[in-house]
Amino acid sequence: MVMVESTMLPLGTPAPDFSLSDVITGQTITLANFAGAPALLVMFICRHCPFVKHVEAELAQLGKDYQPRGLAMVAISANSLQTHPQDGPEHLKAQAEALGFTFPYCFDGSQETAKRYTAACTPDFFMFDQEKKLVYRGQLDDSRPSNGLPVTGKDLRSALDAVLAGLPVTTEQRPAVGCNIKWTPGNEPAYFG
Numbered sequence: 001m002v003m004v005e006s007t008m009l010p011l012g013t014p015a016p017d018f019s020l021s022d023v024i025t026g027q028t029i030t031l032a033n034f035a036g037a038p039a040l041l042v043m044f045i046c047r048h049c050p051f052v053k054h055v056e057a058e059l060a061q062l063g064k065d066y067q068p069r070g071l072a073m074v075a076i077s078a079n080s081l082q083t084h085p086q087d088g089p090e091h092l093k094a095q096a097e098a099l100g101f102t103f104p105y106c107f108d109g110s111q112e113t114a115k116r117y118t119a120a121c122t123p124d125f126f127m128f129d130q131e132k133k134l135v136y137r138g139q140l141d142d143s144r145p146s147n148g149l150p151v152t153g154k155d156l157r158s159a160l161d162a163v164l165a166g167l168p169v170t171t172e173q174r175p176a177v178g179c180n181i182k183w184t185p186g187n188e189p190a191y192f193g
Contacts, residue, residue, distance in 0.1 A: 003051075005175035006125075007118040007191055008137055015040060015132040016116035020076065020106035023089040024096050029074060029104045031132070037072035039135075039163045041156075042126040044119040044181065046077045046087045047095045051178035052122050054145040056099055058153045059123070062160075063102040069164050073103035078114035079122075080184040087182070114181055115189045121178035125156055129163055136163070138173035 017031045034040045043059065045052045063073055075096075079087040089107045096105045108114055117126055127136040136159035143149040155174065162169045183192065 002180040003177060004121045004180045005177050006137060006139075007120050008173070008175055009118045009126065009134060011134050011137075011171060013134040015042070015126075015128045015134070016113070018076075018106075018108075018113040018116070020108055020113060021089075022104040023093040023107055024101070024105055027104075029106050033104075034072035034074070036130075038070045038130045039160065040072045040074075040128045040132065041066075041160070042117065042128070043073070043075045044078060044114060044117070044122055044124040045075050046079045046084070046122045046179075046182075047091050048079075048084060048086045049122040049179040050145050054143065055123060055140050055151050055153075056095070058140065058151045060099040060101055062153060062156070064100075066160055066164070067102055071160060071164065075101065075103060075105045076108050076113060076119075077105070077122075078108035078111045078119065079182040080111070080187075081109070082184055084182045111181075111183060111187055118189075118191055119181055120192060121176055121180055123178050124176045124181075127156070127159055127163065127169075135159065135169040136173060137176075139176045144177065
Protein backbone atom coordinates (compact mmCIF):
# COMPACT_ATOMS: atom_id res chain seq x y z
CA MET A 1 0.00 0.00 0.00
CA VAL A 2 1.35 3.40 -1.00
CA MET A 3 -0.28 6.25 0.92
CA VAL A 4 -0.65 9.49 -1.04
CA GLU A 5 -2.48 12.81 -0.79
CA SER A 6 -4.92 14.20 -3.32
CA THR A 7 -3.59 16.64 -5.92
CA MET A 8 -5.85 19.53 -4.82
CA LEU A 9 -7.08 20.46 -8.30
CA PRO A 10 -7.54 24.28 -8.46
CA LEU A 11 -10.87 25.54 -7.14
CA GLY A 12 -13.09 26.84 -9.93
CA THR A 13 -11.97 24.12 -12.36
CA PRO A 14 -14.89 22.99 -14.56
CA ALA A 15 -16.01 19.38 -14.01
CA PRO A 16 -14.35 17.19 -16.64
CA ASP A 17 -16.83 15.20 -18.71
CA PHE A 18 -16.85 11.41 -18.68
CA SER A 19 -18.80 8.49 -20.11
CA LEU A 20 -18.64 5.40 -17.93
CA SER A 21 -20.77 2.34 -17.27
CA ASP A 22 -22.58 2.04 -13.94
CA VAL A 23 -21.63 -1.37 -12.52
CA ILE A 24 -25.01 -1.59 -10.77
CA THR A 25 -27.40 -0.87 -13.67
CA GLY A 26 -25.18 -1.12 -16.76
CA GLN A 27 -26.35 2.34 -17.84
CA THR A 28 -23.89 4.83 -19.32
CA ILE A 29 -23.31 7.75 -16.95
CA THR A 30 -22.03 11.12 -18.19
CA LEU A 31 -21.74 14.58 -16.73
CA ALA A 32 -25.01 15.45 -18.51
CA ASN A 33 -26.84 13.00 -16.22
CA PHE A 34 -26.35 15.56 -13.44
CA ALA A 35 -27.43 18.72 -15.30
CA GLY A 36 -29.44 21.05 -13.09
CA ALA A 37 -28.30 19.53 -9.80
CA PRO A 38 -27.31 22.17 -7.22
CA ALA A 39 -24.14 20.20 -6.48
CA LEU A 40 -22.27 17.17 -7.78
CA LEU A 41 -19.96 14.99 -5.71
CA VAL A 42 -17.52 12.81 -7.66
CA MET A 43 -15.78 10.21 -5.48
CA PHE A 44 -12.87 8.04 -6.57
CA ILE A 45 -13.06 4.88 -4.47
CA CYS A 46 -12.55 1.13 -4.87
CA ARG A 47 -13.34 -2.07 -3.05
CA HIS A 48 -10.06 -3.29 -1.56
CA CYS A 49 -8.44 -0.13 -0.14
CA PRO A 50 -8.34 0.00 3.69
CA PHE A 51 -8.91 3.77 3.59
CA VAL A 52 -12.11 3.27 1.58
CA LYS A 53 -13.23 0.37 3.76
CA HIS A 54 -12.78 2.68 6.74
CA VAL A 55 -15.24 5.25 5.35
CA GLU A 56 -17.51 3.34 2.95
CA ALA A 57 -20.48 3.20 5.35
CA GLU A 58 -20.25 7.00 5.69
CA LEU A 59 -20.23 7.34 1.90
CA ALA A 60 -23.46 5.33 1.72
CA GLN A 61 -24.90 7.55 4.48
CA LEU A 62 -23.94 10.70 2.57
CA GLY A 63 -26.11 9.48 -0.29
CA LYS A 64 -29.06 8.86 2.02
CA ASP A 65 -28.62 12.23 3.77
CA TYR A 66 -27.86 14.53 0.84
CA GLN A 67 -29.45 13.12 -2.31
CA PRO A 68 -32.94 14.02 -1.03
CA ARG A 69 -31.61 17.60 -0.70
CA GLY A 70 -30.61 17.66 -4.38
CA LEU A 71 -27.01 16.46 -4.28
CA ALA A 72 -25.96 14.43 -7.31
CA MET A 73 -23.33 11.78 -6.58
CA VAL A 74 -21.22 9.35 -8.54
CA ALA A 75 -18.49 6.97 -7.39
CA ILE A 76 -15.75 5.89 -9.78
CA SER A 77 -13.16 3.14 -9.45
CA ALA A 78 -10.13 3.44 -11.73
CA ASN A 79 -7.82 0.76 -10.35
CA SER A 80 -6.05 -1.44 -12.88
CA LEU A 81 -7.54 -4.90 -13.29
CA GLN A 82 -4.08 -6.15 -14.26
CA THR A 83 -2.81 -5.54 -10.76
CA HIS A 84 -6.04 -5.46 -8.72
CA PRO A 85 -8.72 -7.74 -10.19
CA GLN A 86 -10.57 -7.54 -6.85
CA ASP A 87 -11.62 -4.02 -7.94
CA GLY A 88 -13.34 -5.30 -11.09
CA PRO A 89 -16.93 -4.32 -11.93
CA GLU A 90 -18.55 -7.43 -10.45
CA HIS A 91 -16.80 -6.81 -7.11
CA LEU A 92 -17.73 -3.13 -7.17
CA LYS A 93 -21.36 -4.09 -7.76
CA ALA A 94 -21.26 -6.44 -4.76
CA GLN A 95 -19.77 -3.64 -2.63
CA ALA A 96 -22.46 -1.18 -3.75
CA GLU A 97 -25.27 -3.65 -3.07
CA ALA A 98 -23.89 -4.65 0.35
CA LEU A 99 -23.58 -1.02 1.43
CA GLY A 100 -26.82 0.19 -0.15
CA PHE A 101 -25.24 2.83 -2.39
CA THR A 102 -27.99 5.06 -3.80
CA PHE A 103 -25.75 6.60 -6.48
CA PRO A 104 -24.09 5.28 -9.64
CA TYR A 105 -20.80 3.43 -9.21
CA CYS A 106 -18.76 3.46 -12.40
CA PHE A 107 -15.67 1.62 -13.57
CA ASP A 108 -12.99 3.66 -15.36
CA GLY A 109 -11.09 0.89 -17.12
CA SER A 110 -9.04 3.25 -19.31
CA GLN A 111 -8.20 5.43 -16.27
CA GLU A 112 -8.74 8.50 -18.48
CA THR A 113 -11.48 9.93 -16.24
CA ALA A 114 -9.23 9.62 -13.19
CA LYS A 115 -6.51 11.47 -15.11
CA ARG A 116 -8.88 14.28 -16.17
CA TYR A 117 -9.86 14.78 -12.51
CA THR A 118 -6.22 14.42 -11.37
CA ALA A 119 -7.41 11.74 -8.95
CA ALA A 120 -4.49 10.36 -6.97
CA CYS A 121 -5.87 8.28 -4.13
CA THR A 122 -8.81 6.31 -2.83
CA PRO A 123 -10.84 7.93 -1.50
CA ASP A 124 -10.53 11.22 -3.42
CA PHE A 125 -13.43 13.70 -3.42
CA PHE A 126 -14.36 16.45 -5.90
CA MET A 127 -17.48 18.59 -5.34
CA PHE A 128 -18.87 20.96 -7.95
CA ASP A 129 -21.52 23.66 -7.67
CA GLN A 130 -24.58 24.11 -9.90
CA GLU A 131 -22.39 25.59 -12.66
CA LYS A 132 -20.18 22.48 -12.36
CA LYS A 133 -17.23 24.49 -11.03
CA LEU A 134 -15.02 22.88 -8.38
CA VAL A 135 -15.79 24.21 -4.89
CA TYR A 136 -14.31 21.46 -2.72
CA ARG A 137 -11.59 18.88 -3.04
CA GLY A 138 -10.08 17.22 -0.07
CA GLN A 139 -10.66 14.92 2.83
CA LEU A 140 -13.87 13.45 4.18
CA ASP A 141 -12.72 14.18 7.74
CA ASP A 142 -9.70 13.68 10.02
CA SER A 143 -10.32 9.96 10.63
CA ARG A 144 -7.84 7.43 9.26
CA PRO A 145 -7.83 3.63 9.67
CA SER A 146 -5.09 3.82 12.31
CA ASN A 147 -5.73 7.04 14.25
CA GLY A 148 -8.80 6.03 16.30
CA LEU A 149 -10.81 9.13 15.38
CA PRO A 150 -14.48 8.53 14.52
CA VAL A 151 -15.65 8.77 10.92
CA THR A 152 -17.96 11.80 10.86
CA GLY A 153 -17.58 13.19 7.33
CA LYS A 154 -17.38 16.65 8.93
CA ASP A 155 -15.16 18.35 6.32
CA LEU A 156 -17.13 17.14 3.32
CA ARG A 157 -20.49 17.55 5.09
CA SER A 158 -19.63 21.16 5.95
CA ALA A 159 -18.84 21.86 2.29
CA LEU A 160 -22.03 20.09 1.16
CA ASP A 161 -24.16 22.05 3.61
CA ALA A 162 -22.66 25.33 2.39
CA VAL A 163 -23.06 24.70 -1.34
CA LEU A 164 -26.60 23.36 -0.97
CA ALA A 165 -27.51 26.48 1.03
CA GLY A 166 -26.05 28.73 -1.68
CA LEU A 167 -23.23 29.83 0.61
CA PRO A 168 -19.51 29.97 -0.19
CA VAL A 169 -17.45 26.92 0.68
CA THR A 170 -14.38 27.63 2.78
CA THR A 171 -11.18 27.56 0.75
CA GLU A 172 -9.29 26.13 3.74
CA GLN A 173 -9.36 22.51 2.60
CA ARG A 174 -7.14 19.61 3.60
CA PRO A 175 -6.07 16.98 1.04
CA ALA A 176 -7.64 13.57 1.02
CA VAL A 177 -5.29 10.78 2.05
CA GLY A 178 -5.50 7.18 0.92
CA CYS A 179 -4.03 4.39 -1.13
CA ASN A 180 -2.65 5.45 -4.47
CA ILE A 181 -4.80 4.70 -7.49
CA LYS A 182 -3.42 1.49 -9.00
CA TRP A 183 -2.35 2.65 -12.46
CA THR A 184 -1.97 0.14 -15.24
CA PRO A 185 1.79 -0.24 -15.76
CA GLY A 186 2.91 2.33 -18.32
CA ASN A 187 -0.30 4.40 -17.91
CA GLU A 188 0.75 6.45 -14.89
CA PRO A 189 -0.10 10.16 -15.19
CA ALA A 190 2.58 12.81 -15.00
CA TYR A 191 1.22 14.15 -11.70
CA PHE A 192 1.61 10.74 -10.00
CA GLY A 193 4.77 9.93 -8.07
